[in-house]
Amino acid sequence: MTDDPRASSPETGDEHPRNPPAVAVVDAQTPGNVGTIARAMKNFGFSELLLVDPPELDPDGEAYGFAGHAREDVLPNAREVSFDHLVENYHTVGTTAITNEDDQHHVRFPFTTPAELADRLERVEADTVVVFGREGVGLTNEELARLDEVCSIPASAEYPVLNLGQAATITLYELRTIALDPGDVQLPDVERVRADEPSLERLYDQWAALLEEINHPEEKRAKTMRMLRRLHGRADPTVQEVTTLLGVLRRATERPDREEN
Amino acid sequence: MTDDPRASSPETGDEHPRNPPAVAVVDAQTPGNVGTIARAMKNFGFSELLLVDPPELDPDGEAYGFAGHAREDVLPNAREVSFDHLVENYHTVGTTAITNEDDQHHVRFPFTTPAELADRLERVEADTVVVFGREGVGLTNEELARLDEVCSIPASAEYPVLNLGQAATITLYELRTIALDPGDVQLPDVERVRADEPSLERLYDQWAALLEEINHPEEKRAKTMRMLRRLHGRADPTVQEVTTLLGVLRRATERPDREEN
Structure with a gap:
């Protein structure tokens, strides 16, 4: 034995x-x-x-x-x-x-x-x-x-x-x-670094602003926002990812390029 | 992302x-x-x-x-x-x-x-x-x-x-x-098959009988039995292992070989 x-x-x-x-x-x-x-x-x-x-x-x-x-x-x-x-x-x-x-x-x-x-x-x-x-x-x-x-x-x-x-x-x-x-260990078995919640909330606020800006049908907005939260939530986005995406969404919402024209 | x-x-x-x-x-x-x-x-x-x-x-x-x-x-x-x-x-x-x-x-x-x-x-x-x-x-x-x-x-x-x-x-x-x-999967990630508790209890009873038979100091027996329980407990012995060990201990306790002489 x-x-x-x-x-x-x-x-x-x-x-x-x-x-x-x-x-x-x-x-x-x-x-x-x-x-x-x-x-x-x-x-x-x-x-x-x-x-x-x-x-x-x-x-x-x-x-x-x-x-x-x-x-x-x-x-x-x-x-x-x-x-x-x-x-x-x-x-x-x-x-x-x-x-x-x-x-x-x-x-x-x-x-x-x-x-x-x-x-x-x-x-x-x-x-x-x-x-x-x-x-x-x-x-x-x-x-x-x-x-x-x-x-x-x-x-x-x-x-x-x-x-x-x-x-x-x-x-x-x-x-x-x-x-x-x-x-x-070069790669510790740690979780990835998820962005902090305030950053994520700014991201969701920006999504909401974009939906409003593009006249996304009002009755669908809550459902779309839920989908976006779930999508991002599962991905555990990093600070850098949130920052990048936030920048993109802000530009898409505010279109500073158009104002200049 | x-x-x-x-x-x-x-x-x-x-x-x-x-x-x-x-x-x-x-x-x-x-x-x-x-x-x-x-x-x-x-x-x-x-x-x-x-x-x-x-x-x-x-x-x-x-x-x-x-x-x-x-x-x-x-x-x-x-x-x-x-x-x-x-x-x-x-x-x-x-x-x-x-x-x-x-x-x-x-x-x-x-x-x-x-x-x-x-x-x-x-x-x-x-x-x-x-x-x-x-x-x-x-x-x-x-x-x-x-x-x-x-x-x-x-x-x-x-x-x-x-x-x-x-x-x-x-x-x-x-x-x-x-x-x-x-x-x-050839080797499922399952636990090994641990012997059932009654078998293990028979094993411990036999250990106790052996300690008595060999006049192990009475004041030490409880401590020794605890050690044996822990030792076997950690090893998750199989039925076959318990059966084999039980046979060995029984022979060591009863010494049928001596009776024949």
């Missing part, structure tokens, strides 16, 4: 230094996939790459070619280790595209999705490694049986088997929340 | 047939990336691939080599179209790694994340296309200015630029919820 790492984690109070999981690749056949994984690691804040039975990684070859800026650190710092080393030193999460669909089999069930894994690891202090298997067959049953838990990506039942590099990319993307501090 | 497609969608009531967005790739340089995108499309339930100024896709080359099973349908069914065709016929979502960080610039702001985009498109009926740009520079400002909205993947501020194939993979993964019906 799953070994819960929280059971053995010391009570350290609120202190919780970020310690992103290591990433291990077992018996990769294609140097390009190792490079792709290294690049995703750097994109999402991971640095420790462990390779079990890796292919040769020629500095002029595909691994470095696919690694982007990770060719400067993640890839050259990768360490070759044994599968035993992973099992003995880390809380291990195996990844697989092929799961058992019920709870009668332990090897590939229960599994977490990458999103669930991110939620859970957020609250765990333990050295963790996420383990990816070889192209084609992934991790074997024998390998998965030695790992602490199993993670699988939700995908089409018709074709759930992802390419190794793509599976690792998605998994590391989902785990970014435990690897990157919010301040280190 | 963003053109909200819901504004023009007809009132069709609750009927909402799945109509996954099309995927467009503009001026890709590398056939392998087109193949990678085709594979991710098939993994996550997309089928309509549109190519603007594509490289040659040799059936014996990298595009087909990287496409997995998508070499049978998504890739051979891809259509070559113009950028104008996208703008004129679809609600267009441009993707970019480089955004403007404030609301003073329209071209790359506001942006949504892929997860936000999935939430929003879930409630929209309109022909939508998600547009990916060329390797290296992505979509140009001129191209983005003609698209309806912008989407960007949260990534490390130190190195936010994803490879084209990896960016498309993550975006399509996040959009799977609007492309795949829940029944078509």
Whole structure:
């Protein structure tokens, strides 16, 4: 059964230094996939790459070619280790595209999705490694049986088997929340900056002035204004957008160009 | 400003047939990336691939080599179209790694994340296309200015630029919820099947019996039982796991092997 790492984690109070999981690749056949994984690691804040039975990684070859800026650190710092080393030193999460669909089999069930894994690891202090298997067959049953838990990506039942590099990319993307501090994310998961209400009200006033100016049928004005409010409301317009639109509407209402003629 | 497609969608009531967005790739340089995108499309339930100024896709080359099973349908069914065709016929979502960080610039702001985009498109009926740009520079400002909205993947501020194939993979993964019906997902985003409470109670009773049998200090038993409940509670054990553990604990308590000696 799953070994819960929280059971053995010391009570350290609120202190919780970020310690992103290591990433291990077992018996990769294609140097390009190792490079792709290294690049995703750097994109999402991971640095420790462990390779079990890796292919040769020629500095002029595909691994470095696919690694982007990770060719400067993640890839050259990768360490070759044994599968035993992973099992003995880390809380291990195996990844697989092929799961058992019920709870009668332990090897590939229960599994977490990458999103669930991110939620859970957020609250765990333990050295963790996420383990990816070889192209084609992934991790074997024998390998998965030695790992602490199993993670699988939700995908089409018709074709759930992802390419190794793509599976690792998605998994590391989902785990970014435990690897990157919010301040280190280029695009924080924040709401867009909606314009303040007084600005929006000026916008609606200007719309109303325009409707009056163009002699929009009086009995339709309230309904049209409701439509406009809903339309803009759903779009969460920014200050800049409201300002621009307000300028346009004001010109359309007041037609300063005509006065000059 | 963003053109909200819901504004023009007809009132069709609750009927909402799945109509996954099309995927467009503009001026890709590398056939392998087109193949990678085709594979991710098939993994996550997309089928309509549109190519603007594509490289040659040799059936014996990298595009087909990287496409997995998508070499049978998504890739051979891809259509070559113009950028104008996208703008004129679809609600267009441009993707970019480089955004403007404030609301003073329209071209790359506001942006949504892929997860936000999935939430929003879930409630929209309109022909939508998600547009990916060329390797290296992505979509140009001129191209983005003609698209309806912008989407960007949260990534490390130190190195936010994803490879084209990896960016498309993550975006399509996040959009799977609007492309795949829940029944078509190999791994539904469901909770694991937790064993029923009576089974868990039998497990705790057996733990208690074991503590008594091994003369665990009486003053510590309540605390130990609380720890065991918490430990198992967090792990959401399955019926099979509880059954197995119960068997082990019963043997440890009753030691039938000893009785036989």
